[in-house]
Amino acid sequence: MSLKSKTESVFFCSSCGYESKKWMGQCPACGEWNTFSEEAVARVSSKASVGAAARGNVKAVSLSEIQSDEEIRMDTGFTELSRVLGGGIVPGSLILVGGDPGIGKSTLLLQTAANMTAAGKKVIYISGEESLRQIKLRADRVGSISDGLKFMSETNIDLITEVLEREKPDLAVIDSVQTMYTSEAQSVPGSVTQVRECAQRMMMCAKTNEIACFLVGHVTKEGTVAGPRVLEHIVDTVLQFESGDQFGYRLLRSAKNRFGSTNEIGVFEMSSEGLKEVKNPSEYLLEGRPKNATGAVVTCLIEGSRPMLMEVQGLAAETQYGLARRQANGIDYNRFTMLLAVLSKRCGLNLSNIDAYVNIAGGMKVTQPSADLAVVASVISSFKNIAVAEDTVIFGEVGLSGEVRSVPQVNERIKEAVKLGFKRVILPKVNLKGLKKYDGIELCGINFISELFALL
Ligand code: TYD
Numbered sequence: 001m002s003l004k005s006k007t008e009s010v011f012f013c014s015s016c017g018y019e020s021k022k023w024m025g026q027c028p029a030c031g032e033w034n035t036f037s038e039e040a041v042a043r044v045s046s047k048a049s050v051g052a053a054a055r056g057n058v059k060a061v062s063l064s065e066i067q068s069d070e071e072i073r074m075d076t077g078f079t080e081l082s083r084v085l086g087g088g089i090v091p092g093s094l095i096l097v098g099g100d101p102g103i104g105k106s107t108l109l110l111q112t113a114a115n116m117t118a119a120g121k122k123v124i125y126i127s128g129e130e131s132l133r134q135i136k137l138r139a140d141r142v143g144s145i146s147d148g149l150k151f152m153s154e155t156n157i158d159l160i161t162e163v164l165e166r167e168k169p170d171l172a173v174i175d176s177v178q179t180m181y182t183s184e185a186q187s188v189p190g191s192v193t194q195v196r197e198c199a200q201r202m203m204m205c206a207k208t209n210e211i212a213c214f215l216v217g218h219v220t221k222e223g224t225v226a227g228p229r230v231l232e233h234i235v236d237t238v239l240q241f242e243s244g245d246q247f248g249y250r251l252l253r254s255a256k257n258r259f260g261s262t263n264e265i266g267v268f269e270m271s272s273e274g275l276k277e278v279k280n281p282s283e284y285l286l287e288g289r290p291k292n293a294t295g296a297v298v299t300c301l302i303e304g305s306r307p308m309l310m311e312v313q314g315l316a317a318e319t320q321y322g323l324a325r326r327q328a329n330g331i332d333y334n335r336f337t338m339l340l341a342v343l344s345k346r347c348g349l350n351l352s353n354i355d356a357y358v359n360i361a362g363g364m365k366v367t368q369p370s371a372d373l374a375v376v377a378s379v380i381s382s383f384k385n386i387a388v389a390e391d392t393v394i395f396g397e398v399g400l401s402g403e404v405r406s407v408p409q410v411n412e413r414i415k416e417a418v419k420l421g422f423k424r425v426i427l428p429k430v431n432l433k434g435l436k437k438y439d440g441i442e443l444c445g446i447n448f449i450s451e452l453f454a455l456l
């Protein structure tokens with residue numbers, strides 16, 4: 001039976017994939033300007049596309065009719081990556097890895113592919129960006145890779161899915177989805193139609209053949225290439241690979257995960273032999289910390305399921321040019337100014353002609369209010385010129401009346417502090433209730449921020 005199809009042209013927003021019959025200056029879905037471009041699409045009439053054989057054979061089932069083996073996850077060989085995925089790769093799942101160019105997506109996936117091959121899995125790595133010779137150059141840098149890992153340099157998704165259906169690997173890597181095309185869509189590779197079509201193809205192929213698949217997606221600032229946002233709805237998991245900027249380490253976050261939590265982060269470091277895991281980020285983040293410097297305070301946050309110690313640096317200096325400056329790096333500016341207001345109102349600290357700065361060392365970003373108390377302490381410490389003892393960890397949320405409010409997962413935070421040799425924790429007093437006893441660490445509970453003055 002021949003399918004009735006006709007070609008028409010449609011405008012797509014290259015930022016979010018919104019579809020429109022006519023050109024628009026601003027996208028009504030995502031609000032971006034000048035992102036619409038015209039693409040030809042083939043429309044298949046919907047009645048004709050349902051095969052006659054399928055009619056009458058489709059039925060809904062109840063849960064007990066669905067067979068499920070115990071959940072099997074494949075280990076990636078990187079504990080950081082496996083944790084972010086929620087405990088490993090679910091067979092047949094589609095994982096999108098996004099990130100700026102040069103951040104290390106190809107390297108991460110090549111190493112993962114190598115690890116999994118070494119663990120006896122069948123893996124095919126498909127690159128549309130690099131020739132086989134270029135892949136080999138990279139592979140030589142990251143160490144010995146067994147011959148079991150197969151490579152392809154190909155951009156036609158129809159040919160790729162054909163190979164995958166024949167070979168049925170456990171894992172396929174597509175680097176990158178923007179370079180792929182199918183001859184059935186008529187626009188250029190990287191356009192919204194092509195990207196969406198290719199991702200859809202890969203999903204069909206992955207689900208029917210139980211092939212887990214990593215898709216690399218580019219993000220460009222100009223929005224010329226279809227952003228992975230179109231893809232986010234199609235795939236099971238979206239991972240974001242980002243850098244802590246000039247600090248050499250890379251953070252892996254999940255923005256969407258059908259099979260796990262999205263709070264987890266993985267920490268990697270780029271070396272001359274590829275990516276290395278940073279298993280104890282607290283140690284890494286506190287490395288090279290100044291001893292007995294005023295304004296430096298260590299706090300403990302929970303990132304996903306893991307406690308992480310980091311350093312908050314505050315600076316309070318007399319204003320030179322009239323208007324007092326406030327600057328916050330790594331924490332929300334409004335939160336910072338609110339904490340300063342609480343500090344001046346509730347503790348009588350006159351900050352009106354004081355420049356106040358706060359910075360989270362290592363380029364980390366903090367969004368949790370449990371860092372509040374450490375921020376307050378760092379400003380007090382710098383203002384009063386008294387160094388906080390270097391073996392002290394401070395955490396707690398601060399409210400508008402200057403009260404110190406409870407935070408979750410206190411035991412995990414204290415354990416991390418004990419592990420790294422800290423001797424004293426300043427925390428919300430309400431959190432002391434029902435807390436376990438810890439040897440070798442003093443717990444100072446406080447109710448109001450004014451009590452900090454006596455403790456620093
Ligand atoms: P790459 O994985 O190609 O990034 P992406 O695929 O996200 O564009 O990584 C490129 C960068 O990583 C490049 O700047 C070189 C650096 N790199 C190393 O420092 N060490 C290595 O062993 C490798 C393979 C790359």
Ligand code: MG
Nearest residue numbers: 105106129175
């Ligand atoms: Mg790459």
